[in-house]
Structure formats: structure tokens, C-alpha cells
Amino acid sequence: MKNIKPYEAEKYATAKTGGLFKKPLYALVEEGIYQMQDGERLYVTSLSFERELELGEDSQYPLEDVLDKFYCHVSDFYEELNDTDSATCYLEFAASDLEDVRSLRGIIGKHVYNQENERDGKVYVDLVIE
Numbered sequence: 001m002k003n004i005k006p007y008e009a010e011k012y013a014t015a016k017t018g019g020l021f022k023k024p025l026y027a028l029v030e031e032g033i034y035q036m037q038d039g040e041r042l043y044v045t046s047l048s049f050e051r052e053l054e055l056g057e058d059s060q061y062p063l064e065d066v067l068d069k070f071y072c073h074v075s076d077f078y079e080e081l082n083d084t085d086s087a088t089c090y091l092e093f094a095a096s097d098l099e100d101v102r103s104l105r106g107i108i109g110k111h112v113y114n115q116e117n118e119r120d121g122k123v124y125v126d127l128v129i130e
Contacts, residue, residue: 001112006032007046007090033101043101046092062114065127070104071095
């Protein structure tokens with residue numbers, strides 16, 4: 001994963017401007033982080049990134065490792081933006097702990113990938129963030 005950037009989804013707009021006729025679905029917590037207002041206590045943020053197909057990245061890895069490391073899950077896939085032919089991916093990430101979402105946003109601007117390493121005669125796959 002490279003060129004990791006914040007993505008400001010249109011659905012967050014009412015969190016900043018306030019809805020005139022209905023309660024907003026999201027409340028702005030801090031820059032780029034919103035809290036869902038539908039009864040669930042979930043914090044969300046959206047990111048775009050480029051998959052590195054030349055490194056063998058598919059739609060699952062290293063994304064699964066990122067989700068595990070930051071205790072998050074994908075809450076929106078943005079189907080209208082994600083083209084199967086494009087290396088760029090747009091996702092909304094969610095967690096019940098605000099600190100986990102803050103930590104996840106720490107990968108913005110970084111290079112994230114899996115690297116095989118041998119330890120004690122066994123091969124392990126490690127998540128690298130640099």
C-alpha cells in the first residue's frame with residue numbers, strides 16, 4: 001500500500017454543516033475522524049491508497065494485517081469509486097475505540113507492505129510500515 005491519503009467522503013458533509021431537516025449520520029470528532037450517530041458507538045475514517053500489484057498485493061493483504069494491527073474493520077467499500085481495474089482503493093475504516101482510529105491514521109503518507117522474514121528456521125510474514 002502506497003500513496004495513503006485521507007479521503008473526505010460526501011456522506012460526512014452534514015457532520016460539518018449540520019443537516020436542516022434530519023439528524024446527521026456522522027458527527028465530526030476531529031480532522032478526518034467521525035462518530036456514527038445511529039446508535040452504534042463507532043468511529044470512522046476514510047482513506048485512499050494504491051495497491052502495489054507488482055509486489056503481489058491483492059485485495060486482502062496487507063489490508064488484513066492493517067485491520068488486525070489497528071483493531072479496525074472495513075465499514076464501507078465505496079463501490080462507486082473502486083474499479084477492479086484500478087490500483088487505487090477507497091475504504092472507510094471503523095473501530096469502537098477512538099484511539100485505534102487515530103493510530104490507523106498514522107499510516108497516512110507511509111508505505112505499508114508485507115515482508116517475509118526467516119526466524120528460527122521458519123518463514124514469517126511481517127507487516128512493515130515505513
